[in-house]
Amino acid sequence: MIPAVGYRLWRVDRADGWTGTHLQSLVAETLWPPRDRLVAACSAWLAHRRGRPVGRSAPPHVSPAPECSCGAHAFHDLRQMLRQADELESPDADRFVFGGAVLCWGRVVIHPEGIRAQYARPLALCRPRDREVSLVVQRNLREVADAYAVPLIEADHLVAYAQEFGTSYRPEPQRVRLLGRAREALGWLRWPRRRP
Numbered sequence: 001m002i003p004a005v006g007y008r009l010w011r012v013d014r015a016d017g018w019t020g021t022h023l024q025s026l027v028a029e030t031l032w033p034p035r036d037r038l039v040a041a042c043s044a045w046l047a048h049r050r051g052r053p054v055g056r057s058a059p060p061h062v063s064p065a066p067e068c069s070c071g072a073h074a075f076h077d078l079r080q081m082l083r084q085a086d087e088l089e090s091p092d093a094d095r096f097v098f099g100g101a102v103l104c105w106g107r108v109v110i111h112p113e114g115i116r117a118q119y120a121r122p123l124a125l126c127r128p129r130d131r132e133v134s135l136v137v138q139r140n141l142r143e144v145a146d147a148y149a150v151p152l153i154e155a156d157h158l159v160a161y162a163q164e165f166g167t168s169y170r171p172e173p174q175r176v177r178l179l180g181r182a183r184e185a186l187g188w189l190r191w192p193r194r195r196p
């Protein structure tokens with residue numbers, strides 16, 4: 001399989017001594033390991049391994065499973081990622097949300113809007129389109145990019161850069177109709193519209 005390319009957002013909270021410069025998933029609060037791949041894990045699977053009771057709706061499985069919502073999420077389309085970024089609050093000096101391109105591989109589940117993957121790694125981070133973003137935020141972004149050893153790239157150039165590493169797995173339009181029904185059943189991308 002050629003690795004899949006996708007686009008997603010992360011939260012970074014510099015004020016949190018535990019997370020520091022780590023990229024953090026918006027919903028699952030998973031910390032993405034710097035300079036390494038993220039190995040997706042399902043909370044139901046982890047509960048099973050730790051001997052905790054597992055809900056009947058999510059039997060233990062390797063992530064991602066088609067019937068679950070686990071896995072490393074990414075949009076097929078950069079514009080969807082940018083749209084989601086616009087819906088979130090503006091970043092402040094210490095806590096902010098920003099996006100980038102990711103490479104996804106291993107076990108994957110393909111949805112109309114995006115992909116869920118077993119393994120993922122950031123390829124590049126996206127410079128904020130807002131030219132008024134503070135110098136403190138810009139410095140924090142640079143430190144995060146350095147921690148992950150990835151470049152900071154303008155949104156206009158991000159797709160061209162990412163496609164050097166993999167390919168889009170966006171379904172053809174006729175497949176989107178079929179996947180759309182599955183999406184309604186699965187609840188793809190249950191990300192918050194606002195940061196908590």
Ligand SMILES: [Zn+2]
Nearest residue numbers: 042068069070
């Ligand atoms: Zn799962």
